[in-house]
Amino acid sequence: MSKRIEASDLDIYYGKFRAVEQVNMTIEPRTVTALIGPSGCGKSTYLRSLNRMHEVIPGAYVEGKVVMDGEDLYGPGVDPVVVRRHIGMVFQRPNPFPTMSIYDNVIAGVKLNGGRLRKAALDEMVENTLRGANLWEEVKDRLGRPGSSLSGGQQQRLCIARAIATKPAVLLMDEPCSALDPISTLAIEDLMQQLKNDFTIVIVTHNMQQAARVSDKTGFFNIAGTGKPGKLIEFDDTSIIFGNPKEKATEDYVSGRFG
């Protein structure tokens, strides 16, 4: 299921403003790739361009190529809706659907798309997915309760379950732990280690220890100044980025001497 993504010469725009320029990056299957960098450097923008969520914003567009297993995501005739079924996403703030129960949130991807499965198949899917998201034991007795009744960390794992229930090849995570306490963060980091056996994971994080803990590869984004586009400064194995980076800016950032 897991797939490789190659971005080449990617420029990302908000209207006339170029937010990110010239990204070249190969994201390997069955790895966790972390994107780090200061606020406003374009790492979330870049992440959102990988499943064509970027263009949801009016006036936003992308130039360049993002190739997933030989297919250009931005090629002519590619339906962004189909792209998003292959590349799932988890957001910074947990956003379970408030009108749905825990059960319905997990199968939201199937249900909202009008898919029909037998009750038994749905039950099995809910259980497997929630087990996969390490949430089953905590919620198995209250699947009918609204998703908003869970704690923040549980809600975020519910959102991860919702994303992986549609069986995507790639999972994008935009600062998934920044609204969570350390225990919930640990639960989600453990989950990422399990999930990377089946999915390609890309995570944006502000927490450098987290990047060092969970990722195999790390990309460092930086920005020359306000109003300038963000750039991918360095992309390498996590051990190299945090141990022996080639760029001075990367070293300054990971050692806390930035700015």
Added chain:
Amino acid sequence: MTTISPPPAEVLEARKSLTQGQLPPWAQWSMVSACLVVGLLIGLTTGFSTALALVLGAVAALVVVPAVSWGVEGVRRAKDRLATLLVTLAFVLALLPLLSLLSTVVDRGRHRFDWKFLTDDMNRVVGEGGGAYHAIIGTLEITAAATIISVPIGVMCAVYLVEYGRGWLARSITLLVDVMTGIPSIVAGLFAFAFFSIFFGSGIRFGIGGAVALSLLMIPVVVRSVEEMLKLVPNELREASYALGVAKWLTVIRVVLRTAAAGIATGVTIAIARVIGETAPLLVIAGMATRTNYDLFDGRMTTLPVYIFNSNANPGARAEFGLERAWAAALTLVLIVLLLNLIARVISRVFALPTR
């Protein structure tokens, strides 16, 4: 090394206790009552009207309470008490006409508000007796038809404005909706009359024409309230849905409209309540009848407001019976609106977001 001199003695004195300088909890309202009672007494002795005396008492309270509070508690609490009194006064002022209206309608309407009134029409009634059955049917049918016409148009228009509309088209639609909000209702009636006259000849009168006129008044209200409700749906939910590979139109129907359903139900009720009391447009296009007419598409139809208007303007040979019927019809209309509000509450409870 600098030393910080201790604060002067009077400052220390003032800081002595965290609870000092407070009026007891009962003080404010007993002062207000005292002012009102004194106002009333002065009114009774000098022969002012009771209402004027009460107003004088209220004004006196607005002066006395903040003054006393300023002396004891200081300027911040005095301002707070003045604001509290002003808000309370505004509330009472706003409530008085409503209560007076309701009590008058109930008081005068109850004489004829009986089973016969609810089940009889005005066919061949000149003096005593008669009822508003035909008007109740007319009101319910015409309002229901107006709702069926305006809710889909209004909701779809709001969806366009919030989810799809960009640029000059959306801006001009918003402007037109605002303009429509201000259309005098008689103009809406004349429009429907002129419109249907083209097809059916002048002098056409039927219920559906009234429904069209009412929906002209209803659509802008529906658009506006639904628009506000859709704007309240967090963008995160739309993004969550897109990220699951759900197409935009499905997201709008199954996530956005579903999340806003409770608010939409309330908005629609407000719009219905807005038009159910309309008289002028229906007088023009739906006309008047004394017989019960169930057919929206054929023949004149009476609605409750028109019935009230007519019973008051032409009460008949024995005027007292006509006036009694007018008040009873007013009471019926108020009760129908009340019932609608209750139904809307139930509906929005059903659609409300679960919390636990």
